[in-house]
Amino acid sequence: MNGPVDTAPPGPWQTAFRALGGNRSAMMALAVLVLIVVLSLIAPFYAHDIAHTDPFRANVAGSFMLDGRAVDIMQANDNPLHLGMTPAGPTWRPSAYMLGSDSQGRDVAARLLYGGRISLLISFSAAVLCIVIASIVGILAGFFGGFVDMVLSRLMDIMWAVPVYLFAISLSIVTISDGLKIGPFTIEADNLLIPIAIIALVYMPYAARPIRGRVMALRNADFVMAARSLGVPRWRILLVDILPNVASSIVVLAPLMAALALLTESALSFLSIGVQTPTASWGTIIQDGEGLIYSRPMVAIAPGLAIVIVVVALNVLGDGLRDALDVRETSKRGT
């Protein structure tokens, strides 16, 4: 005879993940993101073993094989004066300049995959860094209040007062020529840490504000007051009572921050003040395609489309997470 089964109710995270799993839009978005990440990760395999090309090396004087014949990568136009050179267009064959060539004779498809690695790395890293800094600032300001809150909040107000792109462009221009020197450490101008740090910094107030608000609400909650009255140390209250209760807000913010970071990275790279050559990102590839927009629009369209897909997927996933974690409802209750 079997005894009664002890079925403990699922925890809040377990419930949230179940809810997320039931959200088909969010799951589709996640699948798209995973697919793009995987495609980006196989960039070296694609470039080396399928396309047989070096996506970082200019090759305007070269040619590739298509249907058994050699095709010049850069082709003279057939106008009466033969003015202008146009890169090869898309062949739609993975082994032969599938998405065509850019103005330096490089395989756009291979660069798109490599660019994805860099763009996604920067946007995800910047989002994580931004969330970590914003969480520390938001929790400290919200929990301690008073002087600490005043200083941190005014600092965020100042940063908030500067338009985000203007702020990012200013910081990028300052660091682009000589890199960044912090005490004995020097970060070279072409180091990816620079755009990551800049993007994380400019979006920090946007993430810290809601976290601070949530912590301020929690600070006066019954269970925090009870812990205080029992003499529990502040650091323990922060780690055990506050942090787990703002974690859902932080998780919901993460994909939205990643989407914003991706857009900002692309903008900075398009303006030549983000990722530096010869490294490729989706922003730099769009810049490469700017001059070819009439003759070879695919050079700009392909990375543009990739950015749109990833940003939409991140937003849909963010919405799914918010619904699953019930942040809005909790916030309402909290406030």
Added chain:
Amino acid sequence: MRCGVPRSLRRRPVQLSGWAPLKALLPVACLPLFLGASLHAAALAPGAPDSPETGGTLRLTASSSGGTLDPQISYVHITYQMEAIVYDGLTTFAKTPGPMDRHAIPDLVEALPAPEDGGKTYVFHLRHGIRFSNGREVTPDDVAASMRRIFRANSPTAGPYYSHIVGGTECLHDAEHCTLSGGVIPDDTAWTITFHLTHPDSEFFDRLAFQHASILPADTPPHDTGNTAPLGTGPYRIASYEPNSGLVMERNPYFRQWDAEAQPAGYPDEIRYAFGLDPEAAVTAIENNQYDWMLENVPLDRQAEIGSRFSDRVRLIDQMVIYYAALNVNLPPFNDVRVRQALNYALNRKAVVIYNGGPAVSLAACQMLPTGAPGFEPGCAYTKGASPEHPAPEWKEPDLALAKKLVAESGTAGQKVVIVTPQSGGSDAIANEIRSTLTDLGYVASVRPITPVIEFSYIQNSDNNVQVGLTGWSADYPSASSFLQTLFSCATFIPHSDNSINASQFCDHKFDALMDRAAEVSLTDRKAGDALWAEASRALMAQAPAVPLDQTRRVALMSSRLHGAFDTPIYEAIFSQMKLRRAGDQP
């Protein structure tokens, strides 16, 4: 090797329709034309050519003005081109179609005088009756004053071009009290000007033809006149100038054509220059016939478009310009001639040509003398199957194997090389091509783009330790010395200076002596002199202090109402010779 104007650029004759009813109307239709012609003849401005194509307003556009209008100070192409029809020198360059290597011809003087005193004295006979735009006749005193003013107004070429006039060196040191009393002697009775030089100069006539030796009234202030144009003798005078918006030229009422080759009478009644339109917008404006001509080259990304849609309105203009990478012969690894030769062998000029617009507008360069320059002889020392001793007729393909062998012999592989380039699309791409080539040769190469405004000065200063610097050079007048002597003689390398045009820091006294001999021989025998310049060019490339990249042609777009335009190597366009179709006068 010189590229001619493609047949498709020549104007096609208008095909008359065979529609019969129109023929019946012909006499009536022609009536307004006859009336117009007679009215036109009656209203013809003094000095204007008696032609039905005379008249109208020529509309030009440029992204910005050239600053000062002072012809003895300004050193920018826009002013040089514009003021070629406002000012004259004792000599000038022909304002008619012709080959690139033409030398100076007489302008304000009757003829080019024979050299006396072993090439150190010249007696010029001034033409009678030539007037400034205020009606006063040009006198020998005006010529002497203008030559003094070159020094007094601190003309940028006073030192390199005119300091060998006797008294010139003193004038350089004390411009305020410059007299040139022993160097330029006017004679109002004989109507002559005598020049005494400290040493013979085979390019003296060419230097007098340069705009800084324009003849101005003797009472022109001895300082930069800025936005006020001094009086000139050409067919046009500058009526108004606002550097931020535009400039207007109108006919000089006292101009009478004295030589159709030196200073031909102008066709348009008025020439208007508008400033502020960027090249992309200018192309669109000219496509729409809002302007007739633009100063800047048609941007690379628009060339395919205009080649397809407006090929009959495009002019490809040969330029005496060379683009090159200066290799610092005093810094490793380029202090080893084998490394310099290796880079010359390895660089793919085909890629360079493609980056600069393709074979229609760019020609791979193998030497520092551009095609068409005096002394130029075809030959390519650094291409597959060639060597400095046995050059090929032209560049074929890179020889990477030989280049790698030379680098291996030098033992310099693995060293760091930084390429400094002006920050612009085309230059960046070529710099990256050189970086890739150096990487293939085993170096750790990188590119350092610098804003174009300072790059040219930056690569010249030896304190900046530039290993490779990308730049270009165009001649003030057609001569071999403008390239070889100016860019690679010991005298033009000035350590620790931003004004050291010899960016390679190359100094070889044997090479200098060869160039001096070429200049000396050119004084009496141009053909023999040119042969020596060709020898100097080969000797220079054997040392390979630079990597010649390419020579480009300018792509110019004209409005549909413009015709008769032609190009000259020095001025590119002669605005006075541009004719406007009557039907296109409506905006």
